[in-house]
Amino acid sequence: MGRRTLNLGILAHVDAGKTSLTERLLHEAGVIDEIGSVDDGNTQTDSLALERRRGITIKSAVVSFALDDTTVNLIDTPGHPDFIAEVERVLSVLDGAVLVVSAVEGVQAQTRVLMRTLRRLRIPVLIFVNKVDRAGARPERVLREIAAKLAPNAVATGTVTDAGTRAATVRPHRPTDPEYRAALSEALAEHDDAILAAYVDYLDDTAPLPYERLAEALREQTGRGLTHPVYVGSAITGAGVAELVDGLKALLPAASGDADGPVSGTVFKIERGPAGEKAGYVRLFSGTVRVRDVLPFGSGAAPAKDKDKEGEVAEGKVTGIAVFDRGAARRADEVSAGRIAKVWGLGDLRIGDFVGVPPESAAERHFAPPTLETVVVPATPADRAALHMALTQLAEQDPLIDLRQDDVRGEVSVSLYGEVQKEVVQATLAEEFGVAVTFRETTTICVERPVGTGHGYEKDLDPFLGTVGLRVDPAPVGAGIDFRLEVELGSMPYAFFKAVEETVRETLREGLYGWQVADCTVTMTHAGYWPRQSHAHAVFDKSMSSTARDFRQLTPLVLMSALREAGTRVHEPMHHFRIDAPADTASALLSALARLDAVPRDQRQHAAEWSVEGDVPAARAHALEQRLPGLTRGEGALETAFSHYAPTRATPPPARPRTDLDPLHRKEYLLRVARRVR
Structure with a gap:
């Protein structure tokens, strides 16, 4: 049997000790000689200067270590709620997870959010109650909290003596412990009728099930995300960590996938090197990727808010591969199914993209949208161009930042999850890009939805050579933007239809009140163009021929006319x-x-x-x-x-300034477009 691969996530509420647990696991596996300290800023996974200074994880990081015949790719994730999107990106690539809970603070709000998500996705989870050596540690109380608030089917695997002191030790439950067997049987019985029957008989003084049968059921139910073994210990002293390691090897399922199948993977992180080269972190579900392979990649796995961008596919040549081994990434010629790798050469790669063919789970998205927005203002006006370039690179690493460029006012806005994230963006811009910024007041991001049906139509409106008719209809919540044709595809060149569709999606980023329009169907009802005309000497004459620009500039006017008739809320x-x-x-x-x-x-x-x-x-x-x-x-x-x-109940409803040429005001729009044409 070959080596197993386990792609493992470490998740927790901030300050529960997950980065310290990562350090301890690396030390136990012999990858590092000394355990780093979050307080001292010398841990393996918190590599950003800002992470080391603040003592929190901001970006997910991958390290690797070996446990007997298992190669573990461990992903340390942020714990602060402002970086929940970073965590959610990782979930789609995991085979299992360890959820860390502090024995002092207990189950916290973010712990519950994470556990709910893990259980919904049926990701196998081991729970580790950390910090049993800290003053105020009450592991027994926390175990009760876990059963009441996190997972009713949680099973404690050990007990702590001298809790709250540096001498705290862990005694694992033994197969012969009657109380442990009873608790294990009770938890497993909920999803196994045979165990339920045997447990009932056991309560009536009949012989209990053999422990081997219980252990097999525990492994099966843990692998299906139905039961959650709970380990106790301390990442700092190492108490209980050996038992957790045994659980990782015995209870969590290894990565699966056909190395000879079609290439299929998901991108969950983007980073740039010192020279600006882009690398994508890819979890490969199927196939084998080799250096110099030419691969399709695209946005079939785009965030839910970008459903209208699904289907975009590009191609790129793989110029480099690195796989993770003994704590670091090392160059390799290939990577096969089940592994995580850094891949270079796919220049336009974005977080959420598929590589090869979309995985079966590509349509299953888990991104909570950011609900806050703020305008980023450079301290020095001359830094506007540098600011835009820097924010563009940050948006590559976190697409939910969702830059919004206002060319009218020369401003750029970013979407956020919270104030801490704003502070991190500010510090990152200053330290990594040398751009000092301030922020305007943070506001809430709304959306608009059509409330009725509206039509718009224009034919050969000066200075446009073309005909566009559009109908807007409301769609079910979550449907995104659907563009349809009620005209023959051959009635004009495909490039003109494409120009209309792309412009429709772009224009709907700002509706009647300036918010993105969600969940509607836009149908093209009329189409017409002026065929290519030339003078006698065969010189193309724009004044007599339609171009894609005509349709890109006419479509916003038609679409907003239809949207105004439909109305939005x-x-x-x-x-x-x-x-x-x-x-x-x-x-x-x-x-x-x-x-x-x-x-x-x-x-x-x-x-x-x-x-x-x-x-x-x-x-x-x-x-x-x-x-x-x-x-x-x-x-x-x-x-x-x-x-x-x-x-919204607000009257009038909240609005935000438009950033485009404002097709809602016909006269001004035509004047501005005419100036650009000239």
């Missing part, structure tokens, strides 16, 4: 929230939620604790977070995550 982002708080604070909390336009959906009380779930406008989520400690004597816990877009 502004939708604001909504966050799902859950609050756990003392029961005697419920009344004050409900009053505060009403003032913040939040809608409670479900309320539960258990003993002295009260919980409420519901929806709150994203613009109010930060205010809710700030007010919660005062409303709950500091005992309340808030969990929020993007949920959906809902019609």
